[in-house]
Amino acid sequence: MDNLSKYFEVVDQSKQEFIDKLREIVAIPSVSGDATRRQDVIRMGLWLKEKWEALGAETKRVDPGMQELQGQTIPLPPIILGQYGNNPSKKTLLVYGHYDVQPALKEDGWNTDPFELVHNDKDQLVGRGATDDKGPVLGWLCCAEAFKRAGIDFPVNLKFCFEGMEECGSEGLEEVVRHEADKWFSGTDAVCISDNYWLGKNRPCLTYGLRGVSYFYITVEGPSADLHSGVFGGTVHEPMVDLVHLMSRLVDVKGKILIPSIYEKVAPLTLAEEKAYDGLDFNHDDLAKDLRSNVIIHDSEKDTLMHRWRLPSLSLHGIEGAFYGPGEKTVIPAKVTGKFSIRTVPDMDPAEVDRLACKYVADEFAKLNSKNKLTVKMVHDGRWWYSSPEHPNFVAGAKAIERVFGTSPDLTREGGSIPITLTFEEALNRNVLLLPMGASDDGAHSVNEKLDVRNFIEGIKVFGVYLEELSKPRVPLTNSGDQQQQQQQQQQMVAE
Amino acid sequence: MDNLSKYFEVVDQSKQEFIDKLREIVAIPSVSGDATRRQDVIRMGLWLKEKWEALGAETKRVDPGMQELQGQTIPLPPIILGQYGNNPSKKTLLVYGHYDVQPALKEDGWNTDPFELVHNDKDQLVGRGATDDKGPVLGWLCCAEAFKRAGIDFPVNLKFCFEGMEECGSEGLEEVVRHEADKWFSGTDAVCISDNYWLGKNRPCLTYGLRGVSYFYITVEGPSADLHSGVFGGTVHEPMVDLVHLMSRLVDVKGKILIPSIYEKVAPLTLAEEKAYDGLDFNHDDLAKDLRSNVIIHDSEKDTLMHRWRLPSLSLHGIEGAFYGPGEKTVIPAKVTGKFSIRTVPDMDPAEVDRLACKYVADEFAKLNSKNKLTVKMVHDGRWWYSSPEHPNFVAGAKAIERVFGTSPDLTREGGSIPITLTFEEALNRNVLLLPMGASDDGAHSVNEKLDVRNFIEGIKVFGVYLEELSKPRVPLTNSGDQQQQQQQQQQMVAE
Structure with a gap:
């Protein structure tokens, strides 16, 4: 049995334990937009700090200052920085995630208490934050635990940056990222963010562009x-x-x-780019069903996605x-x-x-x-953000998805923006991979938010394979000093 | 000394007393839109009832029912009906007014306590309700008192209808008017409402149309x-x-x-109507000053008034x-x-x-x-409302203004609507005269609402002369059974 098969086995064996951990943290109502919940947000940040320390990580709590909210002056939640492993012969990956959640009240239309995780008969985990972004953030911890439990050497040095203000404009984060770029984050070879969603409900994706x-x-x-x-x-x-x-x-x-x-x-649209729009996990029938109304302007799925991306x-x-x-x-x-x-x-x-x-x-x-x-x-x-799916960081992500899901990922962009993506790319001058765990119908920010058990458990597996792939001596991750330049060359190449 | 000279003398002698009466009722914060003030509104209605009874009027309190306001179920303020004099050989005039006021808080920008009448150095009476509509409503009472004090027989039978919900859509009033049309209001020869404003600041007006x-x-x-x-x-x-x-x-x-x-x-615009637009107390400079910005579309005052009226x-x-x-x-x-x-x-x-x-x-x-x-x-x-300034009711008003102010009134229309005007006209089938007391800059509904002492005192005189004029055996007030028909004939006449 190879290392990864062993890792998969441990993840599968730990499934219930991991779900219970998610239940434990969904129960902490870390609503950053509600001043009366600020202590819960802080508690949630400290929970992560403690768990990672228990696993052997070195951590640092950064308190970005105070905030005026709903007539009160309250502390901003801590940004939890961490370093798990420090072997100079290994590559170093930085992962970002957020542990705060959107507000949720049963009266908003939830079928169950939003802060009590329900494992329903569709094998979904329903609760506020399940998919946005507690599931993915917990995923990295579960990944590290599974490696340890399986007795396999962790493939990379992992740095992490978990914040508690993402749902309220990430107040204080950008300054911390820029400040720590050549300190806590120094030595980073690549960045990975798991805070967006698959294009559809069936096929995983990697995301390489944002408007x-x-x-x-x-x-x-x-x-x-x-x-x-x-x-x-x-x-x-x-x-x-x-x-x-x-x-x-x-x-x-x-x-x-x-x-x-x-x-x-x-x-201009290149031939290569146009081809990438074929066969994506996306169709107008599903979209119209989600909108509960056919108000789609364009005739083809390709047109719709081009207008979105x-x-x-x-x-x-x-x-x-x-x-x-x-x-x-x-x-x-x-x-x-x-x-x-x-x-x-x-x-x-x-x-x-x-x-x-x-x-x-x-x-x-x-x-x-x-x-x-x-x-x-x-x-x-x-600003918009555009990366290249050919970058070794993306190739590692793609290989991980192929191994776990038996299918190559959709290569997607998003119509919205995730400003922190650009911040990390600019401050660290490193490639950023958006590697979503949840599916398009998870209902982040909506009622009855959920994460499919499949997405959670297989997602943890993807994280592990991705780390393995990163650790391989492929084209060095950081060979291009100028990300912006590289992507322009890339575009020119396909344009020619 | 004729009757009216004597009446004028008494009004002038009573000036301070009348101002003090206005002070007394401005101090009752009868804000109909504030549930916590409802008892004050009712108190204000009962004040009028009591004062008119003291003068010898017969009155009737009509309670139109309950209302939901700001989460409370509260009684609607009473509609105070009255009859002052009942001599079959005299004509009968019905006057309408309202004793409720708009909300007002010092913090809104008032220079003084809005519910404490201030007689300032510009000879203005500043306070909420001074001009809208407590001054005019009180004016009728002062008028009757002055006649009595002067020992002059009151020229007409006066009916009145004072409501306390005008600033909140006159809830309950229309039903009462229609119900009482052939009961309390039976025998009415004409109607007069004093609840609008002069066109400018200098010349009184009569209003014969509303959009x-x-x-x-x-x-x-x-x-x-x-x-x-x-x-x-x-x-x-x-x-x-x-x-x-x-x-x-x-x-x-x-x-x-x-x-x-x-x-x-x-x-279509008739020649006669067009002529009536000449020489009105209205100019663009004042208007631009009121707007604090020259955003007037039209080049001439006549065009502006035509577009308003x-x-x-x-x-x-x-x-x-x-x-x-x-x-x-x-x-x-x-x-x-x-x-x-x-x-x-x-x-x-x-x-x-x-x-x-x-x-x-x-x-x-x-x-x-x-x-x-x-x-x-x-x-x-x-609906829009349109009367004829040639009607004897209007002629009586015009003569009163000529006698008191030494000038013929502007004949005006208004761009807004006063729905109760049409209700009275339709329910009683009688001519309605709009006879304003206040000036265009009184600031009804605004901060520092005021009524000039001149407008108040001379306005009371106008009321008296108007009653005298009504009592004269001119063309009978009620010769046209169908007001609507009459006005159409009138329009046709001038159109030809």
Whole structure:
């Protein structure tokens, strides 16, 4: 029996124990967005610290400071750093995860107590945090325990970084990552994050790209105070009317962005990339079922995924300052702010997106000939992220999935952003692999969040094989000093 | 000295006493929208009842029932009905007013305690309810007292109807008016309401028209729940995008309604009517100063007033279901409801406005080719009201103003609606005169609400002369059985 077969056997034998461990930590309501739960969040962080120390890891608790939340000043949860093994002849992997969870109340529509893990008859583990992100975070611990129990030398040096504020914007994390880059994290060869999801419900995936997001405010203001529409309707320039005209000119009903030149920098589709869209575990029937409505714009799955992953989009989120409640109110709002965002993709430049969008809105406003006052600005931008599935870190992940699931992984991108991915890549100058454990229907952030037992147990196996694969003397993980440069070369190669 | 000179003398002599009475009732915080103040509202109603009884009036307290407010079940404030004098040889006037007030807190920006009347150095009476509507309601009582004190026979039989729910939709009032039409209110020859304002700050006015309002909801719904714009942006039909496109097609930036045929039924402008717009106490400089911004659409005062009084307008009030808070949220709202209303004027028919607007929105939605679902409906309509300033009731009001102020009144309409006007006209089939006491800058519903001493004291004089004028054997007040018919004839006459 080879090392990995032995490892698999121990993982299978420990299944109930691992599930019970997950039950133990789901029971800690580590809701970072609720000030009254802050002690539970801290308790959860210390639980991880203690368990890893018991296994022999060296750890460090970093307290990033205080926070104002719901009228209270409370400590931010600790960031738990760790080092498991320190053999200079081994490669060093850094894993990131978060131990805080979204809020959950039985009254929200849960079938069971959200903080009591239920192993149901569909072989699912139901509970808040099961898949986001307690299952994966616990997975690394289970992986290390199984190696130890199997008496197999751990294949790599493992560093970890577990935070407790991910559901609230990861406050304090970026500074810690940048600060520790050449300290606690020095010597890192590659990074792995397990905090996203499979594309579908059946086939595992590796994720190599994320869209960025640039968020804009359009403010139109007129009179100094809200007006009565009886007295003033028809006689003054209404800020809402101007705003609605401007918002209607941003994007058409089929999702095409109307800002001139916005698509110019979008990376052209290469043949190789186009091929990667074939045969993915994704179909419109499932999507329409999830949406409970067929409001899908595109005819083919490929088109839908391209519009999610590799093309920019523009969404209108809402309006601040206008009437929003139920019932009727005959107000002319004096000052309204329309909010929209653009999802950005390679090779769009956020600064140029900012310039193009603001100029276009200002130009369109000038055409309106209104006496109201316009302000338009970008208030936030997060860059897109794009890696290469050919990188040895990804190849190791792919081989692990092939070994455990008997199938090659889907290679996916995501439409949303996971800002910490870019932070690790930039701060450590190392490749980052997104290696999800959960499936697309897990319902992270929703009611009845779950993690399939299969995903949990086979996911722990994948982690183990991945470490084994990383440890092999393949192309060195860190041969490319400049990740950005490497990916551009890659794109050029496939483009040629 | 004639009767009226004597009356004026008594009013002037009683000035401080009348101001003190206003101080007494401003101190009763009869805020109808605050459940904790309900006992104060009731106390205020009973104060009026008691004072009128002391003067010799017969009164009746009508309790319209219970109300759910802020989680409590509380009694609606009483409607105080009264009859002062019952001489069959005299004409009978019904006056309406309300004794409840808008909420007010010092913290809202008041310079002084809102429930403590301040007589300031500009000779203004500052306090919540001073002008809306405690001053005018008290005015009728002061008027009767002054006649009595002067030893002059009261010129008419006075009926009154004072309610305590006007600031909260006059709950319960309409039923009472219709029920009492041939009971308590039987024998009424004319109606007078003093609950609106002069057009400007200098010249008194009589008001002979109000716009109606038809309120609409446009609902667009797509997916069954809000979506993440990262995952779904660019791939699904976004309800907000559809809605914003529809809303942008309702009205242009200059206030022109884009619904086909909507202007067809608007009564043509007659020469006589156009002339009435000349020389009114109204100018754009004052308006811009009030708005603290020059966002006035039209070039001339006449155009502005026509767009306020005799032309329809369409205002966009807001959107329910979209993101409305401060900050950034990357949501794709699943279901959004746009709210807009159309101010209607003679001779628009609300049913036709409903049909035209809903059909237009549905047609425009069809053009969008969206897979989302549309619902559009009119949720409320209040009719416009139009009387004739030639009616003897108005002529009596005009003569009173000429006598007291030495100037003929502006003849005005209002852009907003006062639904009770139409209720009285329809239920009693009698002419209704709107005879405001306060000026345009009184700030009803706002902070530092005030009533000028001049408006209060001279207003009481106007009431007295108006009653005298009514009592004269001019054209009988009630010769036109059908008010609606009369006004149509009138319009035709001037149109020819």
